[in-house]
Amino acid sequence: MMMPLNALKLACRTVAFKLQRKNSDPTSDYDKAAATYDEYYSKYLGPSAQVLLDKLPVRQGDKILDLACGTGFFSHRLAAAIGPHGRLTAVDISGGMLERNRRGAQARALENIRFVQSDAMGVLRVTRAESLNGIVCGWGICYLDHAEFCIEVQRILRPNGFLGIIENKSTSLKKVSDLFRRVLVRNPDAIVKNIAIDLPKDASHLVRTLCKRGLVAIDSWDGAVSVPCMRGVDVAEYVVKSGAAAGFIDALDPAMADRIIRELAIAVDDERRRGGEVPVTHEYCALVAKRA
């Protein structure tokens, strides 16, 4: 009887925080994950991001915006490709992630990057119309308002300018998310904010949402990457240190967060002991579009 009551309590709390627009903020979770992000996230998802990079029509001298740039996976490669006469603006809301990006650029002697610590939408709103050759947003569009993003991108891109997007799908890490929810049902008071992360359904959803009016899809695709995590503690460590749990941890009561993560690890082990599978699989989608 306890579980249905708890599930109802969790649902009521979730709806109340949503109505109050008391949303979690991924910034502090990314600040904490910044030191381990590349070793955990980029190590596994980097090759898929490289496929997107290889499809972008980048030229020497281009002016490009890298939104939600993080530790610089896209920033450093794009800055190298546009050369010393190009200009890359790298934007991120997390000071920790941006600092890693800055240090990486220094180590690679890249001097054509301007770093901006800000909300990505804020930067888009103040960027001049038809001023950029390209906009890239790697694994970050889930934090942005898709409709407003679409309008701003079309306003800012020059004719023939490109947009590159890669993002986890709403089905990404599904089994781990289900177990996280199961843990929350046991601890409904642990959730203190609404988790407002808007993951696309798939590549065709990305095309339908973003390619309106003057933006035309050139290529779009779906993919998946599995992360080998043997024990529950490895899964818990992965989601925290890779940043995959960013915005989820911030939604938890700070006094209960460590316990919830420990319970997630136990839930993974229990599920596997019962014969269930807990794949740690990132399902993602990507889009290359061009302004007509």
Ligand SMILES: C[S@@+](CC[C@H](N)C(=O)[O-])C[C@H]1O[C@@H](n2cnc3c(N)ncnc32)[C@H](O)[C@@H]1O
């Ligand atoms: C999964 S990481 C991706 C980093 C990088 N693009 C990459 O490909 O490795 C998501 C990034 O989005 C940033 N972020 C989240 N919300 C943001 C916002 N509203 N504006 C700008 N950056 C944001 C986070 O701080 C984090 O660095």
